Amino acid sequence: MTTAAKLPPGPRLPRAVQGLLALTDRRIALQMVRRRYGSAFTLDLPIFGQLVVLSDPSHIRQLFRAPPDGAETTDTNLGRVMGPNSMFALTGDRHRAQRKLLTPSFNGRRLAAYETIIEREATDEFSTWPQDQTFPAMPSMMRITLNVILRAVFGAEGQELERLREVLPPGIKLGSMLSLVPVPQWDWGRWSPWGRFFGYRREYDTIVDRLIEKARADPGLGARDDMLALMLQSRYEDDSPMTRDEIADELITMLAAGHETTATSLAWAVERLQRHPQLLDRLVADLDAGSEELLNATVFEVLRCRPVIDTTFRQVKAPTLEIGPWTFPEGQTLVASIGLLHADESVFPDAGRFDPDRFISRRPDPAEWIPYGGGVRRCIGAAFATMEMRVVLRTLLRDYAIRPSKTRDEGWKSRSVALAPSRGALVRVRRR
Numbered sequence: 001m002t003t004a005a006k007l008p009p010g011p012r013l014p015r016a017v018q019g020l021l022a023l024t025d026r027r028i029a030l031q032m033v034r035r036r037y038g039s040a041f042t043l044d045l046p047i048f049g050q051l052v053v054l055s056d057p058s059h060i061r062q063l064f065r066a067p068p069d070g071a072e073t074t075d076t077n078l079g080r081v082m083g084p085n086s087m088f089a090l091t092g093d094r095h096r097a098q099r100k101l102l103t104p105s106f107n108g109r110r111l112a113a114y115e116t117i118i119e120r121e122a123t124d125e126f127s128t129w130p131q132d133q134t135f136p137a138m139p140s141m142m143r144i145t146l147n148v149i150l151r152a153v154f155g156a157e158g159q160e161l162e163r164l165r166e167v168l169p170p171g172i173k174l175g176s177m178l179s180l181v182p183v184p185q186w187d188w189g190r191w192s193p194w195g196r197f198f199g200y201r202r203e204y205d206t207i208v209d210r211l212i213e214k215a216r217a218d219p220g221l222g223a224r225d226d227m228l229a230l231m232l233q234s235r236y237e238d239d240s241p242m243t244r245d246e247i248a249d250e251l252i253t254m255l256a257a258g259h260e261t262t263a264t265s266l267a268w269a270v271e272r273l274q275r276h277p278q279l280l281d282r283l284v285a286d287l288d289a290g291s292e293e294l295l296n297a298t299v300f301e302v303l304r305c306r307p308v309i310d311t312t313f314r315q316v317k318a319p320t321l322e323i324g325p326w327t328f329p330e331g332q333t334l335v336a337s338i339g340l341l342h343a344d345e346s347v348f349p350d351a352g353r354f355d356p357d358r359f360i361s362r363r364p365d366p367a368e369w370i371p372y373g374g375g376v377r378r379c380i381g382a383a384f385a386t387m388e389m390r391v392v393l394r395t396l397l398r399d400y401a402i403r404p405s406k407t408r409d410e411g412w413k414s415r416s417v418a419l420a421p422s423r424g425a426l427v428r429v430r431r432r
């Protein structure tokens with residue numbers, strides 16, 4: 001560490017003790033440290049080492065605004081499982097070029113085309129729901145968001161759709177666990193975790209090759225809206241096309257980043273709404289009258305009070321990086337705490353209350369509302385996810401009356417990618 005470094009204060013407990021506290025309940029532990037040391041503090045944790053947590057909107061904004069040669073993502077280890085061309089693995093100019101190429105997939109015209117796919121998937125899934133029985137909504141939300149990504153992003157139908165539905169969820173679950181450990185230097189055989197993972201990947205690659213082959217032979221390719229079709233037709237600034245490996249790595253990246261996160265946010269929406277019957281009645285009346293104002297506000301509020309990704313990491317790349325009164329040295333890990341910022345009473349008064357009205361006639365301030373992170377690494381699928389939540393909830397409330405619940409709030413449980421409701425968002429419904 002350079003002598004110029006100036007870090008915020010933090011607990012002096014030994015690393016192992018801090019690690020144990022973080023393991024008991026990360027969210028509560030962070031709240032406690034924040035209360036004691038203020039909005040920025042330094043932690044020392046096993047595996048992560050020394051890291052600085054930021055939760056003041058102005059400090060997080062400075063971090064997000066830092067150029068890639070000032071601070072970069074630390075998520076690049078996800079590239080080990082998603083492939084070296086995954087957006088998570090790329091940094092600097094290659095990352096910028098890739099985002100430029102893929103951003104048009106999420107423009108207004110394409111999003112409108114995806115709405116039809118989403119509504120159909122949601123209607124089909126909800127038609128299987130039992131009436132007047134309590135069941136968890138989470139598995140249904142996982143199926144809807146998986147099918148939506150396979151259709152809207154992969155452009156998959158028929159046999160390929162079926163096979164991807166079987167191979168991808170267990171492959172991604174295993175991959176997200178393996179992303180935490182290095183790829184072994186020797187071969188442990190096909191039944192070892194890495195052996196099984198590479199098996200899934202081989203099968204995935206074969207299916208993607210078939211999808212690419214079919215798309216290239218499709219005379220209607222130019223009129224298709226799915227992301228694979230866009231990738232095949234797009235060109236970098238030097239006019240070169242995306243390679244087959246780039247396409248395969250980016251498709252799986254979109255699935256890994258967008259499937260469970262969106263499903264979990266939808267499950268939280270169901271968990272929250274049934275515990276706020278008056279709001280639920282207003283929401284249904286509003287939708288029946290053809291207005292989506294309260295629905296939009298509800299989606300924003302779910303993402304505020306139940307952020308499924310509650311932290312995002314950066315590492316200092318410049319010799320030093322100044323944020324607020326601190327000077328961080330090269331290599332320092334910085335954490336933008338989405339969870340702490342969204343729970344900050346000085347930013348969101350009565351922050352513990354689920355209150356969509358705070359976003360009525362007032363769009364979220366991008367410096368304060370950051371469920372999708374920020375800066376050049378901000379979630380590329382943010383508009384897609386927000387729209388998907390809106391369409392799925394609209395369809396649900398059109399077809400079903402959700403029974404109010406008096407049971408206590410569900411806790412937070414860490415799944416493979418996201419923080420989910422601990423009982424899977426238990427719900428009771430009746431057809432309208």
Ligand code: HEM
Pocket residue numbers: 073087088099153253254255257258259261262265308309312313371372373374375376377378379380381382384385386
């Ligand atoms: C409610 C659902 C979602 C949430 C809460 C969410 C949240 C996030 C967050 C917090 C990040 C990190 C941002 C940062 O470090 O500043 C991220 C990155 C990313 N997300 Fe999402 N996401 C969601 C849905 C999606 C969807 C639907 C897709 C794609 C179809 C997607 C694709 C990505 C990708 C590719 C990245 C990496 C971006 C980069 O490194 O440049 N996400 N997301």
